[in-house]
Amino acid sequence: RRKTMLESCGMRNSVTEAVISTMLSQNTTDANSKAAFASMKKTFDTWEEISHPDNLQKLEDAIRVGGLAKTRSERIQKILQIVQKEHKGSTSMEYLRDLTDDQIKTELTRFPGLGPKTISCVLLFSLGRPEFPVDTHVLRICHSMGWVHPSHNRISAYEHLNARVPNELKMDLHCLLVAHGKHCHNCAANNRPQFPPRDGTKLKCPLKEVSKWKGIVPTSLVCVKSEPDIVLSDALTKINTHEQKSFTIPRLPRKIKSEPIPDIPLSSAKQNK
Template structure:
């Protein structure tokens, strides 16, 4: 996940208005992380002589992982919010019981920050604790930092995450006069990236996650699991870094496959020791390693 940075203390707040409309970023110089995010669809080609993966390869990996794992239950609610074709291996109870209401974009952004460098269970606990401790984001902004830290401590890195969250809320309030990010739904992907990258501590992976999960846009976040498996599959050169992998995969993977493929690769990376490059550091999963369809595909690609 992206590394969080400390933010400046909140300035005196302005009187809020009731509109949630787009506005340009401050004129401050963007960070290096912002530049990584903004360059995802410009004219540069990170690996001009590297043609993979092909659409057929992406589809084959999606189908193989779906047959192996089924679609991950934790992502079904987000999939149901998107205009995607029905996909097999979902339990009817999971689909019918899914809450179809979209959470706010600001909720999604904060929950993504809380998910950094911790487990899914702990991040969900931290977000639930934060929401129960403070009824509104305005109350989080106004609260003493120590109280916010106490609310999210179970998610780890409480001081750093508190600083990031309060900094985002302060910056958003100064910029918009309220704490609302719903205006992002009306913007293009590149405009959304520019807006979110203006906030300190928000890097390209956080932006990509908000785009894919909370704004239902076609983007392909690259975390450690996706990065390692992309190398295992030889979808990027062995010397590729995370930035260039993100740029390359977002160019090569068809939009209609990005969401499913990302969720499935992430899930697979958590359980397959060989694909994730963790070796014996991970407990052996009887359904992976020797039977792993991705290892077979990577062998065929040699």
């Protein structure tokens, strides 16, 4: 399970794999994103084949199990095509390893569908940089612990926590908070953990005890799993290409019901296209 979580966060053999697999993990479960990535790799032999315009529908079908297949397939091809155009036909993104953290963020921000959380995951898990990604689990727990202001969203919380969390603790703390948010009844969204104990018992939450000791009143938060990065990325892309001069950020993110979803065999995924 830890390996699956790390893979969905971008811990892959190549930077290209890390970028694409992390994008596929947006707005879905680890099981579904893993199935979508595996199906894509099984369907295609090379990234060059995936990037070919004639294979767009084939790519969409291959990653359908992960959700948002049409949007994701278009973005995957666009990213690969941009890299190919700028690097003599190569789809390799290993050139990022030679850039500074700020340069990497600037570089990846211009690609469609890559927002702060996705980029932070690639920096931490693939490139080994000291980053502290903030997903829904991390944000929910940090809110309840009083580590960030109640008004902070994922982007503002990331900016604050990335500056405050010691570099040597960033990977371990991020992984611990994500795992805790998926297992603990007290800290899970709507008190419904994705992976509750099999015997039906409720784990004693150590963070709850710390909150009492420090006099912190835990907040009750409803899980809203969203990827505002996608909206912002689309808008910024249009601005950079002069298709649009301004944009409005929506007040409420799109909600996706957070429920445990079992692993889906690739064979059944293809049948349900």
